[in-house]
Amino acid sequence: MANQDQDILLEVKGLKTYFFLDEGTVKAVDGVDFEIRRQQTLCIVGESGCGKSVTARSILQIVDPPGRIVEGEILYHRRNGNTTEVLNLAAMDPRGQEIRAVRGKEISMIFQEPMTSLSPVHTIGNQIMEAILLHMPVSKNEARDTAIDMLRRVGIPKPESRINDYPFQLSGGMRQRAMIAMALVCRPSLLIADEPTTALDVTTQAQILDLMLELQEEMGMAIMLITHDLGVVAEMADDVVVMYLGHAVERGDVDSIFHDPKHPYTRALLRSIPKVGLKARERLDSIRGMVPDPYHRPAGCPFHTRCDEAIPGVCDRIVPPRIPLGDGREVRCLLYTEEYAGER
């Protein structure tokens, strides 16, 4: 993971996003740090409920109430010719002009289920054209031509007529392509993709991932891909962040994470991938226990209730600090502190 400043597009520092509910406070994101490099793909991986999607929504300031960012910085390094301006997205008003200029233009997002994100009462053409007209000084006819061109590039056949279709007239794969067209039409520097292929069959999933890689190369954008599928991570990622219960427990480049995982949770996730050649009736490895109730987070290390390497009386008391391992790698586990390294 390179650390040269000019390479960095987005830095998330100590981000905390909490939900204030009658039942208590849910610390969905509780002190997360990572960087996204220009033109690279960062995958955020973890089980459901670990805070991946809330992290993504925090970047664009679209966290649903009663959730809000309570601490931390999201530094977006905007390039203007030879100069770079650094904007703190976390400090912007979620409904203000500043974030609106970034959202959809410089940073855009695609969601897991396009049917819930695309308007059912507007044609896909109108929705793509709206994004263009909002951010670019062009006429309606020019916007329509750009939308048709984008639909063609994402592989929608006969875009001149499909532009007039409503989302329900398209298949799941075609809807996801239309969503990608809408997200990329303003040529963003960063595309956030939140489980973009989970609802699709395996063949369409592979086509959509290939399409994203192709457009990334063509447009030179960075991708932040949220997934729980380690196969997708292996195929797409340059860098990886592993999240558990609102914490980034490990981060590093994809080869190090797959070949030399440090955190017990990362190791458990990798062990749970089904292997080719497994004998009939042989049990798959799984991570014991369940993700804890978000209203009653365990004290100390959030993973200690499920960790096979937990140190009794220590891991249930002390919150592990961020421990740099060199080359941009980082882990949050007490086994890598000087004091408890002997327990490894």
Ligand code: SF4
């Ligand atoms: Fe396991 Fe302790 Fe490390 Fe947490 S700090 S991952 S409980 S060994």
